[in-house]
Amino acid sequence: MKLALFDDHRLGVVEEGPRGTTVTDVTAAIGRPHDPDPLTAGWWRALCRDFPALRTDLAAAAAQGAAEPLDPGRLRAPALNPSKIVACACNYADHVAEMHDVQERTLGGVESWMMNFDVFLKSPSSLSGPAEDIVLPAEVVAAGQEIHHESELVVVIGRGGADIPRDRALDHVLGYTLGLDITVRSAADRSRRKSYDTFSPLGPFLVTADELGDASDLEIRLDVNGVRRQHVLTRDLITPVPAIVSYASSMMTLLPGDLIFTGAPPGVGAIVPGDRLRAGIGRIGELTLAVREG
Known part of the structure; x- marks a missing residue:
């Protein structure tokens, strides 16, 4: 199932057909009152946790509802107030190699400890949706610091847990989406x-694991102003998704709706105000985002 959040965080099922891409509002099938406030929308975390039990009702609501042509300008990030955003560092070998040059240029030397796979946290307030611009902080731009794009496969946690065994990790994954990890160097x-x-x-959609299938051979790509910068397959991940989920859960309890950015592919580079980014992941969708100064 391909899910979207749109308007005042309504839940929609997205489908491709003769009419193009459509969305059907299935909010009423959740079985909980709709709370449009992302800070208090516990229904979303409950949906992430309980999706297997809700799937039949959501599919029935989509089949019976009125599908509308999808307007990308109405889309929101397909996540609401996650307790945390976990992000992976150094998870593609070619990216690790290119970071030596990046650090020499931006830091004056290589930080060897940063060349190893690990996880770190990003603020949930950094989330934005398909209809929003990437806003570069004025003070960072004025200081002449580089700000880079990183296009990544993002895991959305369904049933949470701690100390999740690697061979059971995918049982705890609701689905996948596309994210950009924008980074000041x-x-x-x-x-x-x-x-x-x-x-x-984040976006444009959340594709559930049962819909997407194998996430280990997805194509990730990113263009800046029409020029290809990143192009990789997820099979090249140093630490694959099941191992990431298991590792992260060994140090922090993963909760329903948490996000895991799986790591930057090679080809990272600077973005500046006026740039236009187009990122995509096969079987998930595309984001087209403008860059401006705040």
Whole structure:
């Protein structure tokens, strides 16, 4: 099932057909009052946790409802107030290699400890949706610091848990979406330079695991102003999704609706005000985002 949040965080089922891409409002099938406030929308976390039990009702509501042509301008980020955004560092070998040059240029030397796979946290307030611009902080732009794009496969946690065994990890995954991990290149802590508002664009849809199938061979791509910068397959991940989920859960309890950015592919590069980014993941969808200064 392909899910979207739109308007005042209504829940929709997205389908491709003769009429193009359509969305059907299935909010009433959730079985809970709709709370449009993302800060208090516990229905979303309950949906992530209980999706297997709700799937039949959501599918029936989609079949019986009135499908509308999808207007991308109405889409919101397909996540509401996650307790945390977990992000992976150094999870593609070619990206690790290119970061030596990036750090030499932006830091004056290589931080060897940053060349190993690990996870860190981003602020949930950095989330933005398909209809929003990426806003570069004026003080960072004025300081001449580089701000980079990183297009990534994002895991959405369904049934949470702690110390999840690797061979059961996918049982805890609701689905997948596309995210950009926007990053200031500086000596600051990762969480600080990746957590500005709009630095975690997400979307356009959440594709459930049963719909997507195998996530280990997805194509990720990103163009800046029509020029290809990133192009990779998820089979090249150093640490694959089941191992990421297991590892993250060994140090923090994963809760329904939490997000895991699985790591930047090679080809990261600077973005500046006026740029236009087009990112996509096969079987998930595309984001087209403008960049401006705040």
